[in-house]
């Protein structure tokens with residue numbers, strides 16, 4: 001029988017919802033309640049999340065013990081920095097005030113200067129800056145692994161209020177990391193899941209299959225086959241987020257690889273433009289085993 005994530009004990013309800021400082025395409029902010037309701041985890045053991053992305057699921061599910069990872073070293077590195085205390089909300093404020101002022105004075109050219117600097121030094125605070133000043137929260141890397149998201153011009157980009165919002169997001173994550181036993185790693189999902197033991201649970205959110213891919217976001221049918229094979233061979237307990245269908249197509253890999261598992265569906269709407277007839281729906285799936 002399906003049990004839901006308990007609201008007390010190792011997994012606590014998160015009120016209000018935690019918004020992560022890093023944004024990424026495919027972020028599951030709106031799906032956290034659906035994931036929380038349908039993931040069949042008893043709260044024992046560790047929570048493994050090898051496709052961490054922004055971290056929004058981890059930060060809102062709040063397991064007591066977690067192994068969080070992503071093969072994008074800049075994502076894992078940012079949260080590792082918070083864990084180790086090399087990135088603090090104070091440091092983020094100082095950094096954003098300084099760099100935000102220069103951006104206001106020098107405009108888009110300064111964004112591209114920081115982007116070049118980041119592509120040679122990989123400073124996690126530059127990553128945050130680019131993430132929050134770049135186009136639509138898009139994290140995109142070119143074929144050589146260089147960050148190539150364009151600038152998103154917006155008046156008062158790093159206003160006082162915007163900086164405070166980001167600083168508060170970093171502070172919330174700092175406190176969660178301090179209060180829980182979480183580790184962050186740069187790893188491919190295969191390596192990350194090797195460490196799983198009997199009571200552990202994996203929440204999996206790979207890149208969208210069949211969508212436009214970039215350097216850290218490629219996901220092929222053979223990746224899907226490997227993941228399904230791994231879960232079945234090991235008898236891993238898991239919840240896997242996949243898109244199920246939209247107006248035009250259905251994700252046929254679900255039937256091919258996960259037909260024997262419970263499939264929970266959730267429809268949500270998004271706007272492509274300003275008018276009601278540009279409203280599109282997407283059905284998301286959570287596969288549990």
Ligand SMILES: C[S@@+](CC[C@H](N)C(=O)[O-])C[C@H]1O[C@@H](n2cnc3c(N)ncnc32)[C@H](O)[C@@H]1O
Pocket residue numbers: 024025026027028029050051052053054055056057069070071072075187188189190205206207208216217218
């Ligand atoms: C759909 S996003 C995850 C979004 C995340 N759940 C959130 O709500 O923000 C997929 C993530 O998987 C990572 N990724 C892609 N391929 C990977 C692989 N082979 N191993 C580990 N992580 C991978 C990407 O860097 C990206 O951060």
